[in-house]
Amino acid sequence: MSLEPETTEEWIRREQYRQDKYARAEKEGCPRCKEMGTEDNPIDEQYSFGFYAGFFCKKCAIRGYRDQCGHGPEGQGNPYDLDEQVEDDY
Ligand SMILES: [Zn+2]
Numbered sequence: 001m002s003l004e005p006e007t008t009e010e011w012i013r014r015e016q017y018r019q020d021k022y023a024r025a026e027k028e029g030c031p032r033c034k035e036m037g038t039e040d041n042p043i044d045e046q047y048s049f050g051f052y053a054g055f056f057c058k059k060c061a062i063r064g065y066r067d068q069c070g071h072g073p074e075g076q077g078n079p080y081d082l083d084e085q086v087e088d089d090y
Helices: 006-027 058-064
Strands: 043-048 051-057
Touching: 043 058, 051 058
Parallel strands: none
Antiparallel strands: 043 051
16 A cells, blocks of 8 residues: 555645634534633644544643643653553563
């Protein structure tokens, strides 16, 4: 399977989808907790350990993810930490 370059149509569709998400969030609030976005609690695309986690508010990001989607004092989690194997019994 080769990676086809994105066509303009696809880009427009994706951009449209993005804008719809933001427009809906402005009217209906966070898709997860239904809180309205504020300056302190913006609703946005969230990334955890460098991966796209979803579209929801900062509070949900902090509540739901180990690296708090980068909103915590330690910032975005290091993907290498995810693979760490903690083994005490040897
Ligand atoms: Zn939320």
